Amino acid sequence: MARAKLSDQGRNHLRRFFFGWIIVSVVLDVLFWILVGPHIPPGRMTSTAKADQFDFNILALIALPVLIGVWGFLGYSLVHWRSTREGVPDPVGGPSAAGNHRAELSWIVITSVTVLALAVFGTIALIVGQGSGGGEGPNPIWTPPGSAKAETAALEGKGTWLPNSNQVLPIQVIAQQWKFTYRYPTFGNFETSQLVLPDNTNIAFNVTSLDVIHSFWAYQLEVKADANPLVNNVAYTKTEQLGQFVVRCSELCGLWHGAMFNYGKVVSQADFMAWAQATESKDAANTKFLPPFAWTYVPDANGAAGGYYPDGNLTPYSPVETYGSKQPSS
Amino acid sequence: MTISAEPPQEMDVSEAAPVSTYGPRSWGGGWLSQHLGTAIVLGFFGYIFGHWLGNYIAGGYVYVQGSGQNSTADFLALLFMVLGWLGGIGALNYPLAKLIGRDAKEDPEYPGWSRYFRYTLDHKVVGVQYIVGVLLFFFTGGLLAMAIRTELLNPTVHVFNAGTYIKIVSEHGTIMMMMASSIVVGPLGNYFVPLMIGARRMAYPRIEAFSFWIFTAGYFVIFSALPFGGFPTGWTGYAPLQTQAGPGMISYLFGFAVISIGMMAAGFNIAVTIINYRAPGMTWSRVPVFVWSIIATAALLTLASPVLFAAGLFGILDKTVLTAFYVTEHGGSSYLWENLFWFFGHPEVYIMALPGFGIVGEIIPVFCRKPLFAYRVAAAGMIGVALLSFFVWQHHIFQSGINPDMRPLFMLTTELISIPTGFIFLVGLGTLYKAKIRLEVPMLFCLAVYFNFLIGGVSGVFLSDVPVNVTVHGGFFVLSHFHYTIMGGIVFAFMAGLYFWLPKITGRTLNKKLSLWHFWMMFIFFNLTFFPMFIIGLLGQPRRVFTYAKGLQGLNDFSSVSAFLLGASFLIFVANLVYSLYINPQKAPANPWDSLGLEWQTATPIPVYNFERIPVIMTDPYHYSEEGAPPLADFGEEPLVPASSSTGAGVAPEE
Numbered sequence: 010m011a012r013a014k015l016s017d018q019g020r021n022h023l024r025r026f027f028f029g030w031i032i033v034s035v036v037l038d039v040l041f042w043i044l045v046g047p048h049i050p051p052g053r054m055t056s057t058a059k060a061d062q063f064d065f066n067i068l069a070l071i072a073l074p075v076l077i078g079v080w081g082f083l084g085y086s087l088v089h090w091r092s093t094r095e096g097v098p099d100p101v102g103g104p105s106a107a108g109n110h111r112a113e114l115s116w117i118v119i120t121s122v123t124v125l126a127l128a129v130f131g132t133i134a135l136i137v138g139q140g141s142g143g144g145e146g147p148n149p150i151w152t153p154p155g156s157a158k159a160e161t162a163a164l165e166g167k168g169t170w171l172p173n174s175n176q177v178l179p180i181q182v183i184a185q186q187w188k189f190t191y192r193y194p195t196f197g198n199f200e201t202s203q204l205v206l207p208d209n210t211n212i213a214f215n216v217t218s219l220d221v222i223h224s225f226w227a228y229q230l231e232v233k234a235d236a237n238p239l240v241n242n243v244a245y246t247k248t249e250q251l252g253q254f255v256v257r258c259s260e261l262c263g264l265w266h267g268a269m270f271n272y273g274k275v276v277s278q279a280d281f282m283a284w285a286q287a288t289e290s291k292d293a294a295n296t297k298f299l300p301p302f303a304w305t306y307v308p309d310a311n312g313a314a315g316g317y318y319p320d321g322n323l324t325p326y327s328p329v330e331t332y333g334s335k336q337p338s339s
Numbered sequence: 340m341t342i343s344a345e346p347p348q349e350m351d352v353s354e355a356a357p358v359s360t361y362g363p364r365s366w367g368g369g370w371l372s373q374h375l376g377t378a379i380v381l382g383f384f385g386y387i388f389g390h391w392l393g394n395y396i397a398g399g400y401v402y403v404q405g406s407g408q409n410s411t412a413d414f415l416a417l418l419f420m421v422l423g424w425l426g427g428i429g430a431l432n433y434p435l436a437k438l439i440g441r442d443a444k445e446d447p448e449y450p451g452w453s454r455y456f457r458y459t460l461d462h463k464v465v466g467v468q469y470i471v472g473v474l475l476f477f478f479t480g481g482l483l484a485m486a487i488r489t490e491l492l493n494p495t496v497h498v499f500n501a502g503t504y505i506k507i508v509s510e511h512g513t514i515m516m517m518m519a520s521s522i523v524v525g526p527l528g529n530y531f532v533p534l535m536i537g538a539r540r541m542a543y544p545r546i547e548a549f550s551f552w553i554f555t556a557g558y559f560v561i562f563s564a565l566p567f568g569g570f571p572t573g574w575t576g577y578a579p580l581q582t583q584a585g586p587g588m589i590s591y592l593f594g595f596a597v598i599s600i601g602m603m604a605a606g607f608n609i610a611v612t613i614i615n616y617r618a619p620g621m622t623w624s625r626v627p628v629f630v631w632s633i634i635a636t637a638a639l640l641t642l643a644s645p646v647l648f649a650a651g652l653f654g655i656l657d658k659t660v661l662t663a664f665y666v667t668e669h670g671g672s673s674y675l676w677e678n679l680f681w682f683f684g685h686p687e688v689y690i691m692a693l694p695g696f697g698i699v700g701e702i703i704p705v706f707c708r709k710p711l712f713a714y715r716v717a718a719a720g721m722i723g724v725a726l727l728s729f730f731v732w733q734h735h736i737f738q739s740g741i742n743p744d745m746r747p748l749f750m751l752t753t754e755l756i757s758i759p760t761g762f763i764f765l766v767g768l769g770t771l772y773k774a775k776i777r778l779e780v781p782m783l784f785c786l787a788v789y790f791n792f793l794i795g796g797v798s799g800v801f802l803s804d805v806p807v808n809v810t811v812h813g814g815f816f817v818l819s820h821f822h823y824t825i826m827g828g829i830v831f832a833f834m835a836g837l838y839f840w841l842p843k844i845t846g847r848t849l850n851k852k853l854s855l856w857h858f859w860m861m862f863i864f865f866n867l868t869f870f871p872m873f874i875i876g877l878l879g880q881p882r883r884v885f886t887y888a889k890g891l892q893g894l895n896d897f898s899s900v901s902a903f904l905l906g907a908s909f910l911i912f913v914a915n916l917v918y919s920l921y922i923n924p925q926k927a928p929a930n931p932w933d934s935l936g937l938e939w940q941t942a943t944p945i946p947v948y949n950f951e952r953i954p955v956i957m958t959d960p961y962h963y964s965e966e967g968a969p970p971l972a973d974f975g976e977e978p979l980v981p982a983s984s985s986t987g988a989g990v991a992p993e994e
Binding site for chain 2: 022049050051057060061064065068072075076079080082083086087090091092097098099100101105106108109112113116117120121124125127128130131132134135138140141142143144145146147148149150151216218220221222224226228231232233234235237238239240242255257258259260261262263264265266267268307
């Protein structure tokens, strides 16, 4: 008799907790989706920012009930099953102390299904999002249409980009201690420290480093790719809004890592074209001293890329003396 | 009565008392024999000798021309310092004597205080040495954390310059990671595993003592980086920066190599002990869940640390004899370090998590007066986590430019690991269900582990998702995530273990009021310190920066002030220890929590060889309540301990 009563109580406890959990979870999920979700970083400036924000919010919708469930159960058990007696309570016996294979099994099944679903969801989001703005290495497999052609053309020095042409714009990000420079292979390979992007365009960021590992993190663009020496790490995004963004280094790169940031902006395609052509012609005199465009740059014996200085750095670095008219093939 | 195996201990009784069989040293005992002081002296002279030797054999072989820095000398100095330290403490006496075919003469066990400063083979002494050792590690790392939070109080007004700040960050990370890898296995694992499995000693007491003394040597090696100018790489030590860095980098690389030797030794010894030294009747389904967690951890220590050792060795070779393992320009690869490091680094994460799961699994039934729920699932979860942890390492380098089709695979394995981790939650929640919960201090810490680790685990799922990883990788979100799992998980669990077992170790009751103050301050300010960091990270603050966006100052200041108070909570902890152990010592009963665990069935203080007779285990230690359940263990001539009665549980065989 007492046993039957106990198990009734048990069912009540679980039922009560379950319905409370469902209600609180649904309410909080809805509130999160409406009130918090749209403000989750990094905003909606690019296709990857939008997609990754959506991803984050989906994960949060699943995470909230988990948090509420476990914390709620901890709280519930402290309220209901805390021993009020002084000293050591009697041991718990009978069915309350017994194991429950059904509970174990359902826990395992539910967590497994959730986790596998999350992995499938993440994989689909990664592929549909063309790498989601993360660095895909030198041989990217999830790419926007036309990117392979644009990249090859850029490397051969035949790259072009025109407004309203729906072309992929390749841009090289060169990280070094402790700054980023950007190279535009479709505009005569000029180099600048200000990243300017056209709106509504697929961008292929080719990220490399001249010295140590950095990470190119264009925060509002939702692009993050490690800059490795001698490696071309490619990441894609599509700009969808005008505005400013900040670029930070997110991989510890030495002394001034904390100060390694600069700003960029997304402008209209016409403005971008005007800016790029103006910068190309303005910098042409300097651009000719730069090494020829390549996906990676080898630091040479003369210290062109912060390499080894055999004479104790007595001779200042000079691109003219180093290269003459042509970079040594290395 | 079921007896599964013959006790190995009873077969070689002379082995059970290894030390007393050797005669005293010929050159005197007392403070003239080997102890901490001789270790320091020999370590000092070893350093000088090694530095001289390095300059002698490789004097013209400087790393950067004109710098005068000779990495060979820097490395050999540290190597001979460690050898001198080990020789000075007496760790080499036995192997060296055996090598030349002599009988080893070792000091007899010293009674009293002195043995805590010596190469002692009693696992309980080593356990206490480890407690003091990891607390020293932890408090030095904690002071560095206070320095970090001080610097981050203001984005433009700087307390340290950028270089000093990077050194502090790197040293904090390295010290804390090395501390956390031993924080439970070392102190509580060494102390309680033999007691819990009914063994009189460890399988390899010398290896056990060696693991502690080389662990302390590693502490000095890692700290030697600071006088050498520090290292700028953080605890991850990524390669081109590592190759570029100054002599402090040698301390980091060699420190890791040294500590990984200690980790291998500790893991190997504990794994062998658990497999071979279980008392008769201690079948695998009766092994306490803490022991399960320790054997899973021991396996990880033994298998993952060699990779770190090799990685550190490659780095040292790169810097001393100018090999090019990590130098991309000369045919090496910076990815090699990243992969080797994280191939160790991810099992390391679970080295720092699993023992915490074991502690909560061990403590919660005691304060619920209920059997552990789903014991088999708990054990399976720990083994599952240990196995899977070798297959997830690339999630640390999702954005590094690794082969892109590896990313879905590692996303999958990383998310899979949350299934066995979830088992630990099932076990805890199932045990709480309809229990009679006593909110003693160890129980509070255990509940806090569940509270914190849930945040750590759920944020880990965000990090494992590659698209979201683009947002959060390399920022304060990650930082907060792993502080929630390491500090919120294992440090809280370690504190639970200390409050639970210190009465057994010291024979003293800890002051409850101070303990509660410590708990609540630590719990509240831990969460107030690290939860804002999730937001700081989402708002775009990268890790390891000395300056940040102006708009983030409010959150950073909030976090900093909370961090100072979190640091202050440990002052209460220390005050509690001093007060309860020395100023106003209160004798603790032999079994203050009425636990059924085998370790509580011994007398306090625990006799040198733990058990007068090897107990015969009759059931698992969680049968709090079943009617007619068999007693826990048969101690021989003494009356059986009735398992179902809470009053009988504290009776030790000697009393």
